[in-house]
Amino acid sequence: MRPPRTFRPAPDSPRLAILRSADRTELWTETVGREPPVYGERWTESDGRPYRSFEPARSKVSAAIVKGWQGPLPAPGEGWLYLGAASGTTASHVADLVGPTGRVYAVERSLRPFSRLVTLAERWPNLLPILGDARDPSAYAGLVPPVRGIYADIAQADQVEIVLANAELLLEGAEGRVLLALKTASMGRDATAPQHVRRAEEALGRLLDLEPSTRLDPFHRGHYFLGGVVRPGHFGAPGPTTPRPPRGHSPARRRR
Template identity: 35%
Template sequence: MSKIEIRSHPKLYEVYMSGPSDNLKLYSKNLIPGHNVYSERLIEHKGIEYREWDPYRSKLAALILKNPTSNFLSNSLNCLYLGASSGTTISHLSDIVKDGVIYGIEFAERSIRQLIQNTSNRKNIVPILGDVRYPESYAKSIFKKIDLIYQDVAQPNQAKIAVLNSNYYLKSDGLIILAIKSQSIDSVSKSEKVYKQEKEILENASYEIVESINIHKYAANHIILIVKKK
């Protein structure tokens, strides 16, 4: 029996935590009890199984540990996940948005194969082999208007990719959570200059930066922007 006391996050829907505020651990409630996705710890507390959510593996967990003001999670969100990889973060989202659908776009064949293997028992994840630079190319696989775009692709043109996908799929009151890796854009420029340049691309396309959060502690050269349409 686990001695870890798990409690609800004070604000974010279906996010759980344990430990003191200077050493918090995060969890999501396991949608598929008995199964883990990336060798994360499974913990039982009061008859419920939780999956530990590692901020060094998942930038969404890193963002949550940095206490964003926005309240961006609910049970029925329809999400477009750009850069799904083998399923680490998308599987935690799948634990949370139990009544929504998450379309996970990934262009590396090896990663999408692993994504399918790792998440085939999660009926709210739809893996799609596609290139996020061309949002129209996966339009035939997406049947819902999107409430939340989560983007984590280590590519140049990250803000442009977010705008293209948002213009295509996002509801007018939807949100984008965008991880920006400065060195994918320009390995020479200073990070701050790159972040400023990407923010300007979003603002010039009529998007508002609601929050800009530095997650360097967990992922080198990364910030996360929470963005909405103006």
């Protein structure tokens, strides 16, 4: 363990510490987990509290923050649905950010990473692994209450549609957030990367007030970070222009 340093919390996500110097930015999350490290990250203490380095080369949300993402982030006490958790590299940090009173519902469909995720969850008490296909959110909806945020990193051609289907069923109304690590290379060759990003922004922009997208090069080539907060008027969020819900999109169905 390295010598203690004093970390200053990020204003919107106080379990995140951002240390900027002239030539680099370091991110750390105050952890709720127990050692050993998950993926070789560094552990330390600040003011008696345990922190883990949050490596931009290993996590798209970390890369987004280093590259200037100003949009919403998971915060203490919140519930987040995580699509494409793999073996938990980033999901463990999201669980750190929501802290001991929050919860991360981590969906992964492949057995091999899922078994490592289950082992990880033994050391992260607020992380619930769910073996499931994010294309079928109704299959795990009984395990997931309405959540404050959805984080998706699934690298599929229909990743935007998958996120929207999960949001329709499981995202809280007012203040709901969506974060998407968009892999344009998975989206077909009929369009350039910027065109794929524009299409994704158009689709997500019907639901969200979007932040400017962040390109994740050089940390994650061909990836972009998109997201925002649910627009007023959607999902029962207060607003003057509440549209008629689309078919099958009743609050009763979403809020079991």
